[in-house]
Amino acid sequence: MPARRTFLDAGGRSPVTPRTAQALAAGLVDGWADPARLTTESRQARTILDSARGAIAEVLAVPQDNVYFAHSVPMACERIVRGMYAARRGRDRMVMSAIEREALTDVAEFIAPGAVDRIDVDGSGHLDVAAFAHALSDPRVAIAAVQHANREIGTIQRLDRIYDVANAAGVPLIVDATASIGHVDAPEHWDALIADPSDWGAPAGLAIVAVRPQTRWLEAWPAGDDPWAPGGVSVPVALAAAVALQERVENMERESQRQFDLVTRLRAGFAQLEGVHVVGDEVERLPHLLTAAFLYLDGEPLVTRLDREGFAVGSGSACGKAQFQPSQVLAAMGALTHGNLRIGLHPGITDGEIERFLATMPRVIEVVRQSMTS
Amino acid sequence: MPARRTFLDAGGRSPVTPRTAQALAAGLVDGWADPARLTTESRQARTILDSARGAIAEVLAVPQDNVYFAHSVPMACERIVRGMYAARRGRDRMVMSAIEREALTDVAEFIAPGAVDRIDVDGSGHLDVAAFAHALSDPRVAIAAVQHANREIGTIQRLDRIYDVANAAGVPLIVDATASIGHVDAPEHWDALIADPSDWGAPAGLAIVAVRPQTRWLEAWPAGDDPWAPGGVSVPVALAAAVALQERVENMERESQRQFDLVTRLRAGFAQLEGVHVVGDEVERLPHLLTAAFLYLDGEPLVTRLDREGFAVGSGSACGKAQFQPSQVLAAMGALTHGNLRIGLHPGITDGEIERFLATMPRVIEVVRQSMTS
Numbered sequence: 001m002p003a004r005r006t007f008l009d010a011g012g013r014s015p016v017t018p019r020t021a022q023a024l025a026a027g028l029v030d031g032w033a034d035p036a037r038l039t040t041e042s043r044q045a046r047t048i049l050d051s052a053r054g055a056i057a058e059v060l061a062v063p064q065d066n067v068y069f070a071h072s073v074p075m076a077c078e079r080i081v082r083g084m085y086a087a088r089r090g091r092d093r094m095v096m097s098a099i100e101r102e103a104l105t106d107v108a109e110f111i112a113p114g115a116v117d118r119i120d121v122d123g124s125g126h127l128d129v130a131a132f133a134h135a136l137s138d139p140r141v142a143i144a145a146v147q148h149a150n151r152e153i154g155t156i157q158r159l160d161r162i163y164d165v166a167n168a169a170g171v172p173l174i175v176d177a178t179a180s181i182g183h184v185d186a187p188e189h190w191d192a193l194i195a196d197p198s199d200w201g202a203p204a205g206l207a208i209v210a211v212r213p214q215t216r217w218l219e220a221w222p223a224g225d226d227p228w229a230p231g232g233v234s235v236p237v238a239l240a241a242a243v244a245l246q247e248r249v250e251n252m253e254r255e256s257q258r259q260f261d262l263v264t265r266l267r268a269g270f271a272q273l274e275g276v277h278v279v280g281d282e283v284e285r286l287p288h289l290l291t292a293a294f295l296y297l298d299g300e301p302l303v304t305r306l307d308r309e310g311f312a313v314g315s316g317s318a319c320g321k322a323q324f325q326p327s328q329v330l331a332a333m334g335a336l337t338h339g340n341l342r343i344g345l346h347p348g349i350t351d352g353e354i355e356r357f358l359a360t361m362p363r364v365i366e367v368v369r370q371s372m373t374s
Numbered sequence: 375m376p377a378r379r380t381f382l383d384a385g386g387r388s389p390v391t392p393r394t395a396q397a398l399a400a401g402l403v404d405g406w407a408d409p410a411r412l413t414t415e416s417r418q419a420r421t422i423l424d425s426a427r428g429a430i431a432e433v434l435a436v437p438q439d440n441v442y443f444a445h446s447v448p449m450a451c452e453r454i455v456r457g458m459y460a461a462r463r464g465r466d467r468m469v470m471s472a473i474e475r476e477a478l479t480d481v482a483e484f485i486a487p488g489a490v491d492r493i494d495v496d497g498s499g500h501l502d503v504a505a506f507a508h509a510l511s512d513p514r515v516a517i518a519a520v521q522h523a524n525r526e527i528g529t530i531q532r533l534d535r536i537y538d539v540a541n542a543a544g545v546p547l548i549v550d551a552t553a554s555i556g557h558v559d560a561p562e563h564w565d566a567l568i569a570d571p572s573d574w575g576a577p578a579g580l581a582i583v584a585v586r587p588q589t590r591w592l593e594a595w596p597a598g599d600d601p602w603a604p605g606g607v608s609v610p611v612a613l614a615a616a617v618a619l620q621e622r623v624e625n626m627e628r629e630s631q632r633q634f635d636l637v638t639r640l641r642a643g644f645a646q647l648e649g650v651h652v653v654g655d656e657v658e659r660l661p662h663l664l665t666a667a668f669l670y671l672d673g674e675p676l677v678t679r680l681d682r683e684g685f686a687v688g689s690g691s692a693c694g695k696a697q698f699q700p701s702q703v704l705a706a707m708g709a710l711t712h713g714n715l716r717i718g719l720h721p722g723i724t725d726g727e728i729e730r731f732l733a734t735m736p737r738v739i740e741v742v743r744q745s746m747t748s
Contacts, residue, residue, distance in 0.1 A: 007415060013408040021402055024610075028395055028577055034387040038677055039686035041381060071445035071579075072605025103605065106596035203402055205445075205579050205608030222480035231446025231477065234579030236398075237608060303412055312413035 006353045009312045011151050011179065011289055011344030014201040016244070023243035024203060027236030035235060045235045052235075052242035059245055060186045060193065060210050068209045068228040069238060073178055076194045076207035078107040079228050081143070083217030084172055084192060085111060088142035093117060095135045095171070096145040097127050097157075098332035104145060104176055104194075118332075124281040125155030125333055129162060136169035144171050148187045151179035151199075152329045152342055153280030154263075154289035163189030172215055178207075182248035183256060183286050191215040197241035200248050201346065205237050251347065259345045260287035262354050266343065269358040273365060279335050288345040293330055299339035301368045306341075309364060311357055314342035380727045383686045385525050385553065385663055385718030388575040390618070397617035398577060401610030409609060419609045426609075426616035433619055434560045434567065434584050442583045442602040443612060447552055450568045450581035452481040453602050457591035458517050458546055458566060459485060465516035467491060469509045469545070471501050471531075472706035473524055478550055478568075482519070492706075498655040499529030499707055503536060510543035518545050522561045525553035525573075526703045526716055527654030528637075528663035537563030546589055552581075556622035557630060557660050565589040571615035574622050575720065579611050625721065633719045634661035636728050640717065643732040647739060653709050662719040667704055673713035675742045680715075683734055688716035 007015055016024075031048040033041035050064070057064040070076035081104070085094065094108050098118045108116045119132045127146055136144060144166050149156040159175065166173040175190035182200030187193070192215055195208035209228055211217060221227040248255075267278045267290060275295040294302070299315030306313050316327060327340055381389055390398075405422040407415035424438070431438040444450035455478070459468065468482050472492045482490045491509055494502045501520055510518060518540050523530040533549065540547040549564035556574030561567070566589055569582035583602055585591060595601040622629075641652045641664060649669040668676070673689030680687050690701060701714055 005414065007413075009407075009411065009413055009415075013406070016402055016406045021399065024402060025395065025399055028390055028398060032387070032390045032577065033383075033686075034578070037383065037688060038674075039381075039383055039681045039688075040379065041383075041686055071449065072603070074599055074604035075445065078604065103599070106598070110596045203406065203608055203610055204408070204606065205611060207605070222484045224480070225448055225477070229446070230448035230452065231581070232578065234577055234608065234611060236577055237579060237611070300412075307413045312415055314411060314413075 005310050005312065006349070006357060007312045007346065008343045008349070008357065009314045010346035011314065011342065012196065012199050013204065014199065014346040015348060016201055016203060016240075017247060017347075019247055020201055020203075020240050020244040024236050024240040027239035031235035031239060035232065048239050049235050052238040055242040056208060056245060057210075059181070059249055060195070060208075061188070062210050062212075066210050066213060068211070069233040070207040070209050070228050071205070071233060073194065073196050073207045074103040074107065075229075076209050077104040078111070079220065080174060080192050080194065080209055080211070080217070081108050081145075082111055082220045083227070084143050084174065084215065086218040086220060087216040088172075091140050091142035093138065093140045094143050094145070095119060095132065095141055097121060097132075097147065099125060099150055099329045100145055100147055101151060101176060101178065102328070108145070121332055123333060125150055125153050125279070125329070126281065126284075127157055127162060129158070129165060132162065133165045133169070136165060136171050141169070141171050143174060145174040145176065147179070148175050148177040149180040149184070149286045150280065150329060151289065152291045152327060153333070154285035154291075155281040156180070156184070156284045156286065159187050159189040179289070180286060182245055182252070183288055184252075192217075197244065200245050202241035202244040203237050206233055206241050248347075255347050256287040259349075262345060262349065262351065263287065263290050263343075265354060266290050266358065269361070273361060277335075279330060279333060290343045291327075291330070292341045293335045294339045294341065297339045297365065297368055298372065299341065301371060302339060302341055302364065305364050305368055306360075309360055311360065314344065315340055379684050379686065380723070380731060381686045381720065382717045382723070382731065383688045384720035385688065385716065386570065386573050387578065388573065388720040389722060390575055390577060390614075391621060391721075393621055394575055394577075394614050394618040398610050398614040401613035405609035405613060409606065422613050423609050426612040429616040430582060430619055431584075433555070433623055434569070434582075435562070436584050436586075440584050440587060442585070443607040444581040444583050444602050445579070445607060447568065447570050447581045448477040448481065449603075450583050451478040452485070453594065454548060454566050454568065454583055454585070454591070455482050455517070455519075456485050456594045457601070458548065458589065460592040460594060461590040462516035462546075465514050467512065467514045467516060469493060469506065469515055469518040471495060471506075471520045473499060473703045474519055474521055475525060475550060475552065476702070478519060495706055497707060499524055499527050499653070499703070500655065500658075501531055501536060503532070503539060506536065507539045507543070510539060510545050515543070515545050517548060519548040519550065521553070522549050522551040523554040523558070523660045524654070524703060525663065526665045526701060527707070528659035528665075529655040530554070530558070530658045530660065533561050533563040553663070554660060556619055556626070557662055558626075566591075571618065574619050576615035576618040577611050580607055580615050622721075629721050630661040633723075636719060636723065636725065637661065637664050637717075639728060640664050640732065643735070647735060651709075653704060653707060664717045665701075665704070666715045667709045668713045668715065671713045671739065671742055672746065673715065675745060676713060676715055676738065679738050679742055680734070683738060685731055685734065688718070689714055
């Protein structure tokens with residue numbers, strides 16, 4: 001591995017800061033016991049877990065009691081979709097944007113095969129709100145889901161209008177905020193929300209679900225256990241998640257502007273490359289994400305070659321499970337693409353690294369192009 | 375909290391050793407990335423995850439490919455029961471011992487309400503093998519589950535005979551080894567096995583499932599994701615789990631004998647207390663566990679009073695979720711009981727602490743008795 005690595009694949013997973021690593025270690029010292037028992041050690045673990053929950057709830061601007069831990073993002077998606085869908089008995093369809101993450105749409109299709117309607121987005125990735133409203137006029141619709149921002153292209157949805165539509169139709173709205181929390185202000189317009197601590201620099205192994213007090217859901221687990229995270233979650237990981245979020249929020253204003261500018265610089269640099277175009281809204285977007293579509297190049301050799309040069313980037317659908325499948329997001333946006341390259345910045349990234357990356361790209365593209373034609 | 379605490383509630387959760395804490399920290403430094411992606415950082419995380427799996431597989435004496443991670447013991451139980459039950463289409467009943475852990479029986483009842491038959495145990499906690507064989511002669515039986523050892527009373531089942539019966543009936547056997555791995559040799563006789571890293575001193579947030587190559591199960595999750603732990607598990611926690619197990623196994627022979635002797639000492643001490651009797655097999659038992667049934671005292675004040683004296687002990691059903699419900703295990707064994715007290719030793723416990731605990735008990739019992747009658 002080259003002496004100096006530049007990690008540009010920080011969407012969904014980010015390097016862990018020393019302060020967060022310290023929180024994990026401290027959480028293990030004081031929070032190893034089972035928070036469900038009644039001894040001093042257990043009470044201590046429970047206190048840590050509750051304060052972690054409280055700190056995260058504060059950032060989401062909801063009461064602590066409305067925040068739950070889950071074991072992972074797919075589990076959070078499954079728990080919330082199953083619970084809310086079951087609570088709307090008599091209604092059997094779901095409506096989701098065409099660019100929701102697969103973790104969400106896959107479990108929705110699994111829970112209710114053939115019952116999920118997808119709503120188009122425009123060329124910048126914005127939901128067609130009129131089509132969404134039309135879909136929700138069907139009285140069979142039980143729940144709807146629209147992401148806060150897309151984890152590949154970064155486009156931020158206009159949730160205020162979308163929520164008004166859902167609310168007017170009496171359909172509860174699930175908002176996937178797994179790409180946005182810790183990067184921009186938490187969304188306000190939702191009935192249930194999903195967040196991903198490992199996206200904001202926490203160790204993996206945890207997800208967050210927030211549910212408004214008036215949102216109805218049915219427990220889909222035997223009584224007595226935690227229906228969101230059966231068997232409980234790791235207390236040290238929960239503490240680390242809260243500390244990592246706090247760190248992000250403290251620096252958010254400055255850091256978001258800095259990363260937004262770096263991505264603007266990257267977008268400009270990519271625009272000058274032949275056969276490459278950058279996807280998503282230029283302005284209404286997350287500060288740290290960029291996806292570029294390559295007309296004539298595959299994603300895999302690009303990622304591999306860049307990795308050898310010391311740059312970690314992503315490709316494919318950003319979900320990890322089908323690395324080099326064509327991106328459903330790009331397909332839904334009508335982006336003509338052969339391969340794509342996904343960049344996610346984290347607070348440790350410097351201007352110099354971005355310049356070095358941009359300077360490397362033309363040569364890497366040339367090498368990959370030659371290897372593909374030879 | 376008293377200056378010196380004695381933790382005697384180490385069943386299911388144990389203090390984390392410095393070596394395990396170090397492994398968690400090291401796993402975070404090198405294994406924070408998403409193991410499902412293709413960059414150098416991700417390959418490194420994948421390597422750590424695979425070696426952790428390999429190390430655990432070695433202790434279970436199975437090929438690495440037959441070992442899976444799950445998010446928690448209840449999740450592991452749900453995944454394995456659902457998957458194996460679904461694979462036996464046309465058969466719709468399950469047979470389990472009367473003293474299986476609730477995490478297992480609750481999900482079984484949830485998956486197939488009214489379809490779970492429970493088989494009695496004798497006064498020492500041993501399964502009635504003849505009744506088990508009779509139950510399995512019903513051709514509707516899809517799966518059976520018998521624990522390796524009980525996590526409250528410590529009794530070790532005679533799995534060789536039990537497995538012969540299941541095998542002869544053509545019914546796959548799930549063995550819950552969540553109380554025994556790391557304390558005694560892993561069981562050999564099973565078709566699927568569940569283990570609990572936090573029981574052997576790992577941080578919580580992980581469970582282990584092992585499945586024999588010939589055991590049939592159906593994926594109960596959308597294709598493409600990990601059906602055992604959707605969204606994946608924490609790589610640092612997995613590494614810590616492997617290291618903690620290694621540490622236990624290295625010292626197992628000496629440490630098991632030492633703890634067995636300490637529990638023998640505790641059993642003798644408890645036998646001298648009025649209205650108290652120790653439950654479970656005296657010899658065929660886990661080295662570190664003991665449950666005592668109290669004829670005239672409640673569990674809660676005993677636990678609370680001992681906690682104030684610096685001793686953490688357990689009570690109730692050992693599952694945390696219903697602390698002071700009467701223990702189903704004791705009820706199934708026909709033990710007349712008002713309250714009970716559960717002890718679990720860990721490697722840090724000294725002879726002196728056990729003597730001090732035994733010396734404290736008569737006074738604590740007297741105080742609790744007076745508070746109950748006053």
